[in-house]
Each structure stands twice: as structure tokens, then as C-alpha cells.
Amino acid sequence: MDEKPCTRKGPEFCSLRYGLALIMHFSNFTMITQRVSLSIAIIAMVNSTEHHSVSNASTRPLADTLNNPSRPIKEFNTGASVYEWSPETQGIIFSSINYGIILTLIPSGYLAGIFGAKYMLGAGLLISSLLTLFTPLAANFGVTLVIVIRTVQGMAQGMAWTGQFTIWAKWAPPLERSKLTSIAGSGVAFGSFIILCVGGLICQALGWPFIFYIFGSTGCVCCFLWFTVIYDDPMHHPCISTREKEHIMSSLTQKPSSPRRSVPIKAMVRCLPLWAIFMGFFSHFWLCTIIITYLPTYISSVLHVNIRDSGVLSSLPFIAASSCTLLGGQLADFLLSRNLLRLITVRKLFSSLGLLLPSLCAMVLPFVTSSYMTTIILLILIPGTSNLCDSGFIINTLDIAPRYSSFLMGISRGFGLIAGIISSTATGFLISENSESGWRNIFFLSAAVNMFGLVFYLTFGQAKIQDWAKEENLTRL
Incomplete structure (x- = not known):
């Protein structure tokens, strides 16, 4: 089967499918703010510099912290409790949500x-x-309960992340997949920007618990929009126009698979193009998890700024990330609609940019810490350029196996989250040993992982529907 998509155009921005993309944008916005809330709040939650009577929390052994119920040891300036959590403990807390996501993704x-x-x-x-x-109430009961809460929250978010591609497999015409998924996916970068921008201000003005109260409530409101507007496919949506429905259905040459069909696991395991996607996710998530999780901590410790300024500065990179996600999707679909590049060429081009450019920035970063402006510019470029992958291997499962896109996206994100668990946990241990050399080793290792994923994807990546994913072959699998 030719890997070039059909060239038929249809109604675009004044259409229901773009409205669904916006709802998914806000859903992703909500989930990432709930996930990143702890990254900015933890600066206040473990800030022992405000009270000299308390010993440095970073010297407390990990085993002692986990065995102790971690009751609040003092009050922050707003009356919010502060805890003795070592960097190792913080790394485990940050990783716990990924454990939960992995359990439910597939x-x-x-x-x-x-x-x-x-x-x-x-x-x-x-x-x-x-x-x-x-979460704030759980913190008062101890670090163990916080880890449990974050793990269960990860399981819930794993349910919410993956099924989006089931919806896009039925709603997104081939020529609009990059645009629609980039609109929905840009909610992650925009949410990271908002939570990091206002999180420090909320901590300073109201206290760190209000970060969780505000964005938890926002999620409840988003749930109402989700259940009201989202439908699994265009055939059953009560508000879709006949013209748009016909356009979507005619553009999707691959019919949905029967729910009674078994998943061709053996064929998937032997598929190198699929493994190329998995390795891309592993590499991409390795560095992105470090940036999302530890950016406020890095800026606070390396640039020595207060929690308010740390949050604002941490938010700047995600303006670039959100912009690159949207622009990358527009450019990718433009190149395809004008037949300027083949589909596989577009996927590999954006994957290369999304893995190579942030790696170069990460390798330079440890050597320019004396320059405030250069450090900020590089921190802005890392997540910004990383999000170009959204038009590369991130949506490649829709190209090679659209009927199994949700299932394969779950596995792909599972590989990414394994990388996130390893990288965030390793970061906590490395910076606890030696902050300066620890950060340097972290960024060099991240660049090496990115290069491995890029070479593997460029070697084995494809964009044509695989034989085991075609309708005529299902009965033989």
C-alpha cells in the first residue's frame, strides 16, 4: 500500500473535529497541571531555608524518610506544612505517578x-x-501515602492518555492527523507553562496546598465538558454536520477493526518499525521527564532564585514547546498536502529535529551556568524543540497500524514512562551526591539516550500500514 495519504480536502477549522481537539487540549492541559503541580509545590513543601532551626533535609537518609510518617515539621509563611523529604525521596515521589501510568496504559x-x-x-x-x-491531606499522613496517591493517580491518567488515539483513529482524516493531534497534544505544553508560571505565585500568596485545590477543581469542570461533547466516533455524534461526517468517513480508507478480533501480538513483537517507535518514545521521554519534573528545582538551585521567580522562569520553556507543537503539526500536514515530501520522510525529519536539537542544548547547558541569559535560552529550547517529535514518531502508530493505534500507543507510552521512571529516580540520586557534576552527568546521559533512539528510528522506521494490521490479513493471524 502506498504510504502517501489521500489528498482530498474537507471542511477544517469550523468543524466539530477541531472542537473535539480543543476539548482534548484542555483535558491534556488539566492532566499535566495535576501532574506537574508537585514539581513546583515541592520547593515550598521541603523548603528548610525559611527556618534555621530545622536541619537540612537533603542529609536525611532515604530509608529513614520512608520509615518515618513524615509529619509536618514546621509551617511555611502561609501556614502550609513543610516536610523533611530528601532528594532521593523526592525522586521516588516524582517517579511514582509513572509507575501507575504503566500499570494501565496497555x-x-x-x-x-x-x-x-x-x-x-x-x-x-x-x-x-x-x-x-x-494530595495536601495525604502529605500530612506521610510520604508513603503520597506515593500511593500519586501511583493511583498515574493509573487514572494512564486510562485518560491512551484512549485519545482510539478517538483520533475514527475522527482524524489522514491529511489532518498531525494538526488535530498537535492541537490536542499542545495542551501538555500549555498546561506546563500555566502551572509553572502561576504555581510559585499561588505558593507565595495562598500556600502550596492551593495549587492542588485549584487544578483539581479545574479537572472536575473539564470532566463535565468531556462527557458532554466527546463521542467515540462521528457516526454517533448528535451535532455533527452531514458534510463533515461524509468527509471523515470517506477519508478513512481503513475500516475500524472488529472488537472480536484478537490482537496480533506475535506479529507486533517481530515488527522492527514498531520497535523503532518504542525506542523513539523511550529516548524522548527520558529527557522530557527530567525537564518537566526537575526544571523548577534546577532553576532554583543553579540560578538561586526564589520560588516565585523559579516558577515563572520554569514556565517560559513551555511557551516554546506549545508553539513548536502547533507549528510542527501545521508544517507536517502542509508538506504532505502539497506532496513535497513522502510521509516517512516527514516522520523522520521531525523525529530527527525533536531528538537532535534538545540533545545539543542539553550538552551545552552545564558549561554556561555562569550566564543567566544563556541558561534560560537553552532551557527554553530543550522542551520547545523536543515537541517537534509530535509530528514524527509520536503519531507514527496511526500510519503503520491505525486499527491498533490506541493499544500500541499504550505500549509506546509504557516505554516512555519506563524511561521517565529511570531518569527521574537517577536524577534524584545523582544530584544528592554532587549537584554540579550530577547535573552534568544527567544531561550527557540524556543526550546519549536521545542519539540511540534517533539512530534506531532512522534505521527501522516506516510509515506504511503493516501487513498484520490490514483487514485482509486479520483472519490469518
Whole structure:
């Protein structure tokens, strides 16, 4: 089958599918704010510099911290509790949400493809929002409960992340996949920008618990929009126009797979183009998790700024990230619609830019810490250029196996989250040993991982539908 998509155009921005993309944008916005809230709040939660009577928390052994219920040891300037959590403990807390996501990514993606994504995703968003509201109370009961809460929250978000591709497999015409998924996906960068920008201000004005209260409540509101507007496919949406419905259905040459069909696991395991996507996710998430999780800590410790300024500065990179996601999607679909480049060339081009450019910035970063402006510019470029991958291997499963896109996206994100668990945990341990050399080793290792993923994807990546994903071959698998 030719890897070039069809060239038929249809109604675009004044259409329901773009409205759905906006709803998914705000859903992703909500989930990432709930996830990143702890990254900015933890600066206040463990800030021992405000009270000289308390010993440095970083010297406290990890085992002692986990065995101790971690009761609040003092009050922050707004009356919010502050805790003794070492860098190692913080790394485990940050990683715990990824453990939860991994547990549900694969089964939720598979089940979403069978039973429909609307209610599964909506339930995941609602559970995550309620657990966010409960986080400040959990912190008072101890670090163990916080880890449990974050793990369960990760399970809920795993349900919500993956099924989105089940919906796009039925809603997105081939020539608009990059644009629609980039609009939805840009909510991650925009949400990171907002939470980091206002999080420090909220901590200083109201106290760190209000970060969780505000964005947990926002998620509950988003749930209402989700259940009201989102439908699994255009055939059942009550508000879609006949013209748009016909355009979507005629552009999707691949019919949805029967929910009774088994998943060709053996064929998937032997598929090198699929492994190329997995390795791309692993590399991409390695560095991105470090940036999202530890950026406020890095800016606070390296540039020596207060929590308010740390949050504002940490938010700047995600302006570039959100912009690059949207512009990358527009450019990718432009190149395809004008037949300027083949589909696989577009995927590999954006994957290369999204892995190579941030690696170069990360390698330079440890050597320019004396320059405030240069450090900020590089920190802005890393997540910005990384998000060009959204038009590369991130959506490549829609090209090679559209009927299994949700299931495969679950596995892909599973590889990415394994990388996130390793990188965030390793970061906590490395910076606890030696901050300066630790950060240098972290960024060099991240660049090496990115280069491995890029070479693997360029070697084995494809963009044509695989034989095991075609309708005529299903009965033989």
C-alpha cells in the first residue's frame, strides 16, 4: 500500500473535529497541571531555608524518610506544612505517578478500542482530579501515602492518555492527523507553562496546598465538558454536520477493526518499525521527564532564585514547546498536502529535529551556568524543540497500524514512562551526591539516550500500514 495519504480536502477549522481537539487540549492541559503541580509545590513543601532551626533535609537518609510518617515539621509563611523529604525521596515521589501510568496504559488502550474511549478517558480524568484535591491531606499522613496517591493517580491518567488515539483513529482524516493531534497534544505544553508560571505565585500568596485545590477543581469542570461533547466516533455524534461526517468517513480508507478480533501480538513483537517507535518514545521521554519534573528545582538551585521567580522562569520553556507543537503539526500536514515530501520522510525529519536539537542544548547547558541569559535560552529550547517529535514518531502508530493505534500507543507510552521512571529516580540520586557534576552527568546521559533512539528510528522506521494490521490479513493471524 502506498504510504502517501489521500489528498482530498474537507471542511477544517469550523468543524466539530477541531472542537473535539480543543476539548482534548484542555483535558491534556488539566492532566499535566495535576501532574506537574508537585514539581513546583515541592520547593515550598521541603523548603528548610525559611527556618534555621530545622536541619537540612537533603542529609536525611532515604530509608529513614520512608520509615518515618513524615509529619509536618514546621509551617511555611502561609501556614502550609513543610516536610523533611530528601532528594532521593523526592525522586521516588516524582517517579511514582509513572509507575501507575504503566500499570494501565496497555490494558486501558486495548479496552478503549473494544468498549469505547469516552467513558474510560472521562473516568480517568475525574479520578485524577479528585486525587489531586486529596494530595495536601495525604502529605500530612506521610510520604508513603503520597506515593500511593500519586501511583493511583498515574493509573487514572494512564486510562485518560491512551484512549485519545482510539478517538483520533475514527475522527482524524489522514491529511489532518498531525494538526488535530498537535492541537490536542499542545495542551501538555500549555498546561506546563500555566502551572509553572502561576504555581510559585499561588505558593507565595495562598500556600502550596492551593495549587492542588485549584487544578483539581479545574479537572472536575473539564470532566463535565468531556462527557458532554466527546463521542467515540462521528457516526454517533448528535451535532455533527452531514458534510463533515461524509468527509471523515470517506477519508478513512481503513475500516475500524472488529472488537472480536484478537490482537496480533506475535506479529507486533517481530515488527522492527514498531520497535523503532518504542525506542523513539523511550529516548524522548527520558529527557522530557527530567525537564518537566526537575526544571523548577534546577532553576532554583543553579540560578538561586526564589520560588516565585523559579516558577515563572520554569514556565517560559513551555511557551516554546506549545508553539513548536502547533507549528510542527501545521508544517507536517502542509508538506504532505502539497506532496513535497513522502510521509516517512516527514516522520523522520521531525523525529530527527525533536531528538537532535534538545540533545545539543542539553550538552551545552552545564558549561554556561555562569550566564543567566544563556541558561534560560537553552532551557527554553530543550522542551520547545523536543515537541517537534509530535509530528514524527509520536503519531507514527496511526500510519503503520491505525486499527491498533490506541493499544500500541499504550505500549509506546509504557516505554516512555519506563524511561521517565529511570531518569527521574537517577536524577534524584545523582544530584544528592554532587549537584554540579550530577547535573552534568544527567544531561550527557540524556543526550546519549536521545542519539540511540534517533539512530534506531532512522534505521527501522516506516510509515506504511503493516501487513498484520490490514483487514485482509486479520483472519490469518
